[in-house]
Amino acid sequence: MMLGSVLNPVNSTIIAVSLIPIGDALGAPPSQTAWLVSALYLATALGQPVVGRLIDVFGPRRLFLVSTSLVGVAGVVGTLAPNLGVLIASRVLLGFGTCAGYPAAMALLRSEARRTGRDSPGGVLTALAVTNQTIAVIGPLLGGLLIALGGWRATFALNVPLAVAAVLLGLFRLPVESGTGESPRRGRLATQLDLAGMALFAVTLVALLLFLMNPHLRDWYLLVTVIAASAAFAVRELRAATPFIDLRVLGGNTPLLATYGRALVAYTVSYAFLYGFTQWTEEGFGLSPLHAGLAQIPMFLVAIGVSIVSGRREGVRGKLLVGGVGQIVACVVMLTLTRDSPVWTLVLVALVFGVPQGLNSLALQNSVYFQADPERTASSAGLLRTFAYVGSMVASSTTAASFGRRADTGGMHHLAWVMFGAGVLYLLLTAFDRTLGRATDKDTSADAPRAS
Template sequence: MTLRERLRPTNTGFDRKLIAPLVAGAVLNPINSTIISVALIPIGVALGEPPRATAWLISSLYLATAVGQPVVGRLIDVYGPRRLFLPATALVGLAGVIGALAPNLGVLIAARVILGFGTCAGYPAAMRLIRDEADRTGQGSPAGILTILAISTQTIAVIGPPLGGLLIGLGGWRTTLAINVPIAAAAFLLGQRRFPKDTRSNGRPNLDYTGIVLFATTLVALLLFLMNPRPTNAYLLAIAAAAATGFAVRELRHPDPFIDLRVLGGNVPLLLTYGRALLAYIVGYSFLFGFTQWLEEGRGLAAGHAGLVLLPMFATAIVVSAVTGRREELRGKLIVASAAQVLACALLLTLHPHSPIWLVVGIVLIFGLPQGLNSIALQNAVYRQANPADIGASAGLLRTFGYLGAITSSAALGGFYGARADTVGLHHLAVFLVATGAAYLLVNVFDRSLRKR
């Protein structure tokens, strides 16, 4: 069977006109998550900032998206995808302009925050539309469409570094922000022309605004602590705990809660999926950003060459996703993915400034395996396990836990690298990642709910 045949939806009745805007919106966040990886060093040099400071360019986007994804997902469940998707993509274009013109790191961080909020609608809107089309056509699990979505998001995430290296070579680091303007314009036009008009609530629904504020306060305080985990910042944990308590009380009493804790608490398989997403993305983002920075500073490669070294990961991920995408089984995919993460991170301990390029590329190839498996398996797990009426918010929560992992990885990079991404820091990071990957592997091995459809 050819790749095109594997990706082609068969007998689903899915509206093919929706595929292009679905993909265009969903890729806005992953491309901005990874394209920055090869730009961190050039930005730091240009603006005179150390890696500890430029790490905020990673954390700021994840902070905004971690808070915004489930909130926007909930609004999409209430109002429909189109009403949230169009203004959100316009915000992405605005962020691209601000970032390209940023005179200092502070403005650049602000642009990344705006970018984070702007990219919040793409993935929840895609999952909502896929669920709506599945209900319309009677096809409960459109594996072909889910595979296309998973391949597009994880592919663009891997393309990000080499694309960033190419853009930096052509026009400097500012082009990695400016690229958002044409991409956002294309997504906006596709959404405007092809998304169906929303038929959901036209009035003012009984949204749980207090719950949303308490949820956001909990996440912001927790994430700010994770960005700088010091005893002097322990007050942030106290704020997070107080807001979380208030959030739990509020959600249990509200007739239409932002997040139904009773339903979520009783859905153990979904909670485990969120937990494994946290662990998987701690390892994934730490490898992507930590390894890339080491290639530039520890191994001495140029930004463009560092991006090219990551290309085998892209090829491996594409092949793995295409081959396994239509298979319903989840447990085997997740076990293989987590085992490959442990192996690749263990091999980081063998690297030194003069390591042969074949060893570097070999590690990248191994990591392409979990890159292809994790994205599609976690996405399909949420699609199966979540309440269909709340698929937008549930998909947003999946991304939130992924961003928690990304911010944890950012804090780890700041702690292990400090002023320079050297080999000693890489080895300390590798030990941390092997331990995290082993925990992820154990969760997958012992979670019996994965065996059930």
């Protein structure tokens, strides 16, 4: 399950150092290669709650095997892609393929808690977070090495052996009967999956992304589409017998809603740094993809250490507050950087960003585990990733708008100001949330309801 859950992070970090080489090879500026980021996260944002719900219904094994197989297909398509359009299509496949790993792991964790009668997931949750951080350490450096040895296409080919390994391990190691125990025979499948709700959710996200990628008043119809589709989605979900996203439950679970809001803002900052700052270090500062990958390693190393140390503590409020302050400090340091800055200042920014990277993801993950309805653990975990990926799409569109044709210093400073504003919002959302102190209350046992 750890291998499955890292398929998305490894592709996220590898593409960060691949965007400039891909743009050079295919004649595409940063405003166009940004779709390689947004396409993956749009597909994942749509797919995570869908696959999470399917896992709640059918159990993790089948969904994990089918979804992860798509990762291998995406690797082949991306390796052979003749143009940017096909490459974007491979990233869409990759997004859907990486949907099952994380919600399946959370569902297995919940089923083990039920089976053993022990709801003490701290060590496993920390292991999942650290595994993701570890692969993120390897990703930028591995991407730089693969580009140096075989060009940017090698970064897509890597998915083939990873997918094969994950599928084989899944076949031999995952329990055949697993999940929450909800029978797939209850009612018709189409009713259980709420296809109409999924379609409206997809229209809302696609229209929002299209507007954010190039915001302009002439595209007013996209905003109208977002408002109309989201309103229709809300009406549909409130009336559906088995809603895609149970807004009634979420409406009564304010702590979980607040966690999702924090995830959106936190990952906007995180992904803007990962993609925007990395592109600037290559094109604006002059580093090679390999050296740009090396410059990211201090951030992930610090994040791993912070996750391991903080994972021993059950509380989440302190982690989120320190993480919020760390984001703001890192953005301030980014605003001081220019093309003539010494290399050690790049390392300093990475080190500072490592603190919120290690604290925020772990705290948000733990919050959802304890705040979600136990019967919807997988879909709630998938929805956490959906909000994170919406944040990544906001970050991608903001990066594209900041850089335009070239990732220069002025564009990086513009991006840093947007990140700073998001960081302040994140800190305020955390500081005024009084429910965080109860996120890991011992009364929230494996079978207790999470709605407040």
